[in-house]
Amino acid sequence: MNTIFEDQWGQLPVRIYETNQEIGQAAALEAREIINKAIIEKGFANIIIATGNSQLTFLEALRTLPDIDWSKVNVFHMDEYIDLPAGHKASFPYFLRIHFLDFVKVGKFYPVPGDGKTLREDMLAYEKLLRDNPADLCALGIGENGHLAFNDPPFADFDDPFYIKKVRLDEKSRRQQVGEGHFASLDEVPTYALSLTIPALRSAKNMLCIVPESRKAEAVYRTKVEPVNEDCPATILKETPWCTLYLDKAAAEKILP
Numbered sequence: 001m002n003t004i005f006e007d008q009w010g011q012l013p014v015r016i017y018e019t020n021q022e023i024g025q026a027a028a029l030e031a032r033e034i035i036n037k038a039i040i041e042k043g044f045a046n047i048i049i050a051t052g053n054s055q056l057t058f059l060e061a062l063r064t065l066p067d068i069d070w071s072k073v074n075v076f077h078m079d080e081y082i083d084l085p086a087g088h089k090a091s092f093p094y095f096l097r098i099h100f101l102d103f104v105k106v107g108k109f110y111p112v113p114g115d116g117k118t119l120r121e122d123m124l125a126y127e128k129l130l131r132d133n134p135a136d137l138c139a140l141g142i143g144e145n146g147h148l149a150f151n152d153p154p155f156a157d158f159d160d161p162f163y164i165k166k167v168r169l170d171e172k173s174r175r176q177q178v179g180e181g182h183f184a185s186l187d188e189v190p191t192y193a194l195s196l197t198i199p200a201l202r203s204a205k206n207m208l209c210i211v212p213e214s215r216k217a218e219a220v221y222r223t224k225v226e227p228v229n230e231d232c233p234a235t236i237l238k239e240t241p242w243c244t245l246y247l248d249k250a251a252a253e254k255i256l257p
Contacts, residue, residue: 001017001022001025001026002017003015003016003017004016004017004018004249005252005256005257007255009223009224009237009238009245010228010238010239011238011239011240011241012237012238012239012240012241012243012244012245013241013244013245014244014245014247015244015245015246015247016247016248016249016252016256017246017247017248017249018248018249019248019249020057020212020213020248020250021057021061022248023057023058023210023211023212023246023247023248024056024057024058024059024060024061024210024212025057025061026246027058027061027139027208027210027244027246028058028061028062028065029061029065030208030244031047031058031062031137031139031208032062032065032067032068034136034137034205034206035047035068035073035136035137036067036068037136038136038137038205039069039072039073043072044072044073044074044107045072045073045074045136045137046073046074046076046133046134046135046136046137047073047074047075047076047135047136047137047138047139048075048076048077048078048135048137048138048139048140048196048201048204049075049076049077049078049096049100049138049139050077050078050139050140050141050149051077051078051079051092051095051096052095052141052180053180053181054141054210054211054212054213054216055139055141055210056099057210057212058139058208058210059099059100060099062100063100063103063104064103068104070104070105070106070107071105071106071107072107073106073107074106074107074108074109074110074133075096075101075106075108075109075110076110076112076129076130076133076135077092077093077096077110077111077112078092078112078140078149078150078195078196078201079092079112079149079150079193079194079195079196080092080093080111080112080113080114080193080194081114081190081192081193082114082115082116082119082166082190082192082193082194083114083115083116083190084114084190089182090177090182090183090189091114092111092112093109093111093112096109096111110126110129112126112164112194112195112196113125113126113194114193114194119166119194122194123164123165123166123194126163126164126194127162127163127164130163130164130196130200130203131163134203134204134205135203135204135205136204136205136206137204137205137206137207137208138201138202138204138206138207138208139207139208139209139210140201140207140208140209140210141209141210141211141216142209142211142216142219142220142223142234143173143176143219144172144173144176144215144216144218144219145170145172145173145176145219146219146222146223146231146232146233146234146235147170147173147233147234148198148201148233148234148236148237149195149196149197149198149201150167150169150173150193150194150195151167151195151197151198151233152167152168152169152170152172152173152233153170153230153231153232153233154230154231155167155168155170156198156230156233157197157198157230158198158199158228158230158233158236159199160197160198160199161199162197162200163196163197163199163200163203164194164195164196164197164200165194165195165197166192166193166194167192167193167194167195168191168192169189169190169191169192169193171186174186174189174191177189179215198233198236202236202240204242205242206242206243207237207240207242207243207244208243208244208246209234209237209243209244209245209246210246211245211246211247211248211251212247212248212250212251213248213250213251214250214251214253216251217250217251217252217253217254218254219232219234220247220251220252220254220255221254221255222234222235223235223237223238224255225255
């Protein structure tokens with residue numbers, strides 16, 4: 001499992017592999033090193049992981065790797081729709097359970113809340129949780145519109161003072177959810193969600209950004225060529241040297257030499 005090309009975009013190391021399966025495996029191996037180092041140093045690890053189809057090969061590889069004491073790993077995630085009907089299969093905690101948490105017995109799982117009736121209290125509690133439990137690892141993707149978590153343009157804020165906030169979802173972001181098969185139509189996709197902010201994501205000690213598939217190629221291209229700007233939130237990764245970007249050949253098709 002070797003890279004086909006490596007690059008550096010600003011302060012961001014970039015590793016390109018042939019296939020989606022290879023980037024999932026490579027990122028999972030690096031994640032295991034980060035998790036085990038944290039467990040050795042302090043007895044536990046805190047990780048933030050993303051949902052979405054782009055993360056499936058990573059989650060599948062990570063859950064099958066040997067030599068991780070999952071009982072010493074606390075899991076947070078990034079975002080959740082507000083007032084999604086109970087039991088809806090597009091719920092992000094549901095996604096994490098069926099693709100990851102049902103396979104490994106973690107220490108604790110802290111889902112992002114999505115109850116509109118208790119939103120303010122829940123946000124304050126989750127913010128405190130994140131600040132009291134600094135992340136050793138954040139594994140994330142890049143959206144088709146360049147978003148990180150649900151920090152969509154034009155609402156992304158690189159200097160946001162909060163760690164979690166209510167966001168209005170960009171239409172392109174909502175269409176991506178339909179395209180990935182999580183909703184039958186655009187009308188079904190909620191307009192609002194809670195999302196960890198970009199400062200919250202970047203507060204992790206280590207970050208792995210896993211981006212497969214040709215539908216992400218334009219966002220990857222913009223991340224490389226545009227200056228750091230909030231209209232393409234992923235460009236902030238170029239000022240994040242503790243992050244590594246993993247691309248497959250399809251996602252990298254517009255930037256490969």
